[in-house]
Amino acid sequence: MNFKDYIRVIPDFPQPGIRFKDITTLLKDGAAYRAAIDALKEAVQGLEIDVVAGPEARGFVIGAPLALALGVGFVPIRKSGKLPGETVEAAYDLEYGKDKLAAHKDSIQPGQKVLIADDLLATGGTIATTTQLVRQLGGEVVGAAFLIELGYLDGRAKLPGIEIRSLIQY
Secondary structure (H helix, E strand, C coil): CHHHCCCCCEECCCCCCCCCECCCCHHCCCCHHHHHHHHHHHHCCCCCEEEEEEEHHHHHHHHHHHHHHHHCCEEEEEECCCCCCCEEEEEEECCCEEEEEECCCCCCCCCCCEEEEEEEEEHHHHHHHHHHHHHHCCCEEEEEEEEEEEEEHCHHHCCCCCEEEEEEEE
């Protein structure tokens, strides 16, 4: 299946010059969505995975079904202040300012092997921050899986030593 056929590209969103890759067109097609999750599962088969972590919000719609397909648990990585229990946080830079991601302190056990999953790898900032959180909790990041990778933004450079799998390349 050519997954690019299911991705809508929206010019000048959220600002002029950006060509936004919209995954909602893939998500609304049950067969394509299932095929994408199955393909990601196949892509990570060689990795030892105890749990999948996905950053808010599109990482939830990729990471949770991928975790289910792999037969492992899912850890939501949220924006600061959104989780009810004790958390650890890590800050990251946005285009205009800073933000923080958080995870429950008991969400990942020391030594657990963690796959990070998200819809898109762009500059790598969100995934690098997610990696930092996993490591703060004692987890070992064994890989990262994405529907889309924007290779021209070189997000891989912020993820040295991490096995990266992506279904679609731009």
